[in-house]
Amino acid sequence: MKEKKIVIVGAGIVGVTLAWFFATYSDAEVTLLDQKQAGSGVSQHSFAWLNVSYGRPDSYQKLRSKSLNEWRRLDAEMHGALKIDWRGAISWQETNAETLQFIQSHSELSFNVESLTKENLAKKEPLLDKAPNVVAFAGEEGAIDPIWVIQTLLQDAIKKGVTYCPETEVSKILQNESGQTIGVRSQDKDYVADKVVLTAGVVNKDLLQTINIELPLASLPAIIIRFKHEKSDQFAQHIISTPEMEIRSIDSEHFLAAEDYIDDTAVNTPELIALNALKTIQAHFNTIAPALASSITVDHVAVGMRPIPFDDMPIVGTMNDDSGLYLISMHAAVTLAPLISRLAMQEILYEQESPELFSYRITRFQ
Numbered sequence: 001m002k003e004k005k006i007v008i009v010g011a012g013i014v015g016v017t018l019a020w021f022f023a024t025y026s027d028a029e030v031t032l033l034d035q036k037q038a039g040s041g042v043s044q045h046s047f048a049w050l051n052v053s054y055g056r057p058d059s060y061q062k063l064r065s066k067s068l069n070e071w072r073r074l075d076a077e078m079h080g081a082l083k084i085d086w087r088g089a090i091s092w093q094e095t096n097a098e099t100l101q102f103i104q105s106h107s108e109l110s111f112n113v114e115s116l117t118k119e120n121l122a123k124k125e126p127l128l129d130k131a132p133n134v135v136a137f138a139g140e141e142g143a144i145d146p147i148w149v150i151q152t153l154l155q156d157a158i159k160k161g162v163t164y165c166p167e168t169e170v171s172k173i174l175q176n177e178s179g180q181t182i183g184v185r186s187q188d189k190d191y192v193a194d195k196v197v198l199t200a201g202v203v204n205k206d207l208l209q210t211i212n213i214e215l216p217l218a219s220l221p222a223i224i225i226r227f228k229h230e231k232s233d234q235f236a237q238h239i240i241s242t243p244e245m246e247i248r249s250i251d252s253e254h255f256l257a258a259e260d261y262i263d264d265t266a267v268n269t270p271e272l273i274a275l276n277a278l279k280t281i282q283a284h285f286n287t288i289a290p291a292l293a294s295s296i297t298v299d300h301v302a303v304g305m306r307p308i309p310f311d312d313m314p315i316v317g318t319m320n321d322d323s324g325l326y327l328i329s330m331h332a333a334v335t336l337a338p339l340i341s342r343l344a345m346q347e348i349l350y351e352q353e354s355p356e357l358f359s360y361r362i363t364r365f366q
């Protein structure tokens with residue numbers, strides 16, 4: 001049987017993970033194109049928390065929960081090379097009642113979230129002194145270093161036969177007379193394929209516009225801040241997510257915070273938001289460790305454009321009647337990358353639809 005030719009457009013967390021699955025589980029001939037370098041899109045700015053999420057449809061939370069297992073499986077297949085940080089997440093909501101509801105809703109989905117007593121919280125986060133009476137702990141959640149994971153999977157995929165082409169910007173989707181996609185064009189070179197997979201993050205929308213498809217996708221900014229402190233890992237020994245802050249340490253000298261982007265006025269620049277976040281973080285640690293808290297500094301601030309479908313749910317699958325074109329557009333793509341990549345690979349290879357992806361077709365918007 002002829003091997004399938006697959007062209008993947010965009011080497012972010014999604015495109016690289018998908019390329020790795022094809023390289024590992026199939027004989028497909030895979031070419032992975034990126035306009036710059038792998039990881040140079042929004043993935044590099046991600047908080048990269050692998051989480052189940054909250055307040056979404058049960059089936060979607062289950063999908064995310066399943067993807068956490070898929071991360072474990074992927075890392076096992078990579079012999080631990082992905083270095084996933086499985087320290088778990090401490091969180092609370094605006095009110096104790098909401099936190100209890102959060103704990104209960106996760107338990108109903110058989111996802112392990114426990115309530116922490118004050119003593120248990122103090123053991124887990126000894127420097128944290130500002131917390132409500134009811135606090136949740138999701139011990140099965142984790143985080144990745146997206147750049148490390150992208151590079152590690154990419155190198156393995158290349159070793160297994162994937163052709164990786166950086167600095168290759170796709171400008172056109174090539175279609176035959178019957179409107180079937182047959183490849184893509186970059187500069188003056190055509191890449192012919194049995195299946196083109198779009199994993200170009202927010203740029204998926206522009207690429208689809210060139211063939212008159214309107215993708216219901218918003219590009220929404222969010223801010224990632226890296227803080228420096230010589231004892232960073234003491235501040236956040238777990239992922240900590242509260243209505244006021246979201247932080248996690250990434251090594252002994254740095255921790256990350258994710259913040260909402262408000263607007264582009266002079267009072268809400270990412271740098272000013274970073275300084276406000278610093279004050280909030282210091283306030284959470286000030287009583288127990290005032291000297292340590294006061295010596296945290298802002299190290300780096302960046303804004304990432306998140307690809308968010310209009311209803312927040314992933315858009316995955318073959319595009320309408322065009323069997324040559326497959327799309328993956330999703331937020332929380334770091335959490336979902338391995339599961340969606342495995343399912344997408346199976347759909348593309350065997351032309352068989354996965355029931356787990358039925359709710360996530362673009363046709364739901366029509």
Ligand SMILES: Cc1cc2nc3c(=O)[nH]c(=O)nc-3n(C[C@H](O)[C@H](O)[C@H](O)COP(=O)(O)OP(=O)(O)OC[C@H]3O[C@@H](n4cnc5c(N)ncnc54)[C@H](O)[C@@H]3O)c2cc1C
Nearest residue numbers: 010012013014035041042043046049170201304332333335
């Ligand atoms: C502050 C912040 C916090 C976040 N926190 C989380 C979190 O905790 N958990 C989570 O799961 N998600 C989180 N996200 C969202 C997550 O980062 C994204 O959903 C994910 O990175 C999207 O990955 P992607 O591969 O689809 O896109 P990208 O990483 O943008 O990759 C797309 C790639 O396509 C390439 N490309 C674009 N156009 C072209 C073209 N024309 N030709 C060729 N190549 C092209 C780009 O160069 C890029 O490398 C966060 C995002 C931000 C900004």
